[in-house]
Amino acid sequence: MPANPPFDAQSSAKPRVRFAPSPTGYLHVGGARTALFNWLFARHFDGTLVLRIEDTDLQRSTAEMVEGILRGLQWLGIHWDEGPYYQTKRMDLYRAAAQKLLEFGAAYYCFCGKEELEKRRAAATAEGRPPRYEGTCRGISREEALRRKNAGEPAALRFAIPEGGSTSFDDAVFQKVEFANSELEDFVLLRSDGNPTYHLSVVADDIDLRITHIIRGADHISNTPKQVLLYKALGAPLPVFAHVPLILGPDKTRLSKRHGATSVMAYREEGIVPEAFRNFLALLGWTPPEGSPEILNDTELIRLFGLDAISRSNAVFDRGKLDWFNTEYIRAYSAERLLPLIEEEWKRAGINPGPHDRGWLLSTIDLLKPRARSLKDFAGSFRAFFADNFEADPAAVEKFLKDANVRHLLIELAQRYAALPEFTEQETERVLREFAVEKNVKAGALINGARVALTGQGVAPSLFAVMCSLGKDRTVVRMKNVEQLMGAVSTAT
């Protein structure tokens, strides 16, 4: 039984959680997963998700990154209820907290210069000692410190870690975690320019925003005892901490650009549908109850989600599994829902599907979607359905069209189709099969060759469905032009 019991849904208080990205970069996969877990938790308990932008690193934070992060969250369908709050606009809160800490005797001014500290750290490391701040300025009397400070001497404010003992907390994922206080250093609360550092601003904000559960990456575990000490020094009740394992690349090192796309938006560009990405992310480090399927919509995700089922070990980002989720979602989506997403792909690929009516577009998408792995396919390997300028896959040509006789027969067959009054699946198939018998060739050879002639691909839906989708005119023209495909191949290879 953990000392911090899991949040009690029966209690009147609804949980308040937050996602607090730092706008020094785009929304990356790890951040998105953290945001997702917070959102799922808030929705599950009918609580509140607060968005807070941690932009106290003035040098590296930009408005563009904030914009990108918000867009990423929106794309994923993660909606926050409060905020965004900007830390740079809440400086008074942090300074007041710092002042309080100073008055309580939990903080003191430090006059050590940056270079001086670096030198000492380097020396300590060289001598094999832990490079911790030794509390040099801790002994300076309060009056003396105030005098020097008021005289204009630059000073940072440091937190005074209690001597001896240990600090522990009960993590909803990792259970009890304990650190000896001797391992913690007197960290900086206020820089000498008066701006707060991370620890101070997070804790002051989380107290002020009445955050009940802090769900964040496991890389913050080591920071937590310092923050626990801050809560105590400030006399505030502790929230429940829940640290979620990190996401790794295939080589089991922390996911980074080396492994490919780490930006959430890059996956949109790759033709991933947001629900698929969200579903995939949810299952990275969290497992639904036994017997649950893995394809889970937002309602199911929210209903099933719980902190207790979060894993304690890091998870490798498996691109292949993401693609599987994507195919499942594309297949399950209605053509109506797919169409606007596909139109974006066409725009990007410079495809204008022409004068087709909406009904044709929808039925063609339905025909194609069981074989789609990405939205990109609708502008890529399915291009021939929506544009007349397409390139043939050389491997498909090689496999099904290298026989000149097949090509000649296809051209001849095109004449028959041209004369066919009723261009339906049944009729086109009947004509082709009779033609095959007449010419004493296997129908399959004609079918496969025709598929390549019509779509440029060796893989496509049933040929006669393809013909009907394309219509008589385009079918006839493409079959007649089959030799041109050969030319394209020989020049391409």
Added chain:
RNA sequence: GGCGCUAUCGUCUAGGGGUUAGGACGGAAGAUUCUCAAUCUUCAAACCCGGGUUCGAUUCCCGGUAGCGCUACCA
């Protein structure tokens, strides 16, 4: 280096003192013959190592190893 966390198929994971160690992705084979990236069927694939506790450890404990994290006047 110090401190912390973690360790089940290639990957995500279930399980838990006695199990044929379960599922999903991926892989392999077969079926379908109108292609396959579709569909169906089948198969291969794991408890990090060493001690201890126990009648019995993959499961509990300790140690080792490995991986990851933190170790800033970054967040």
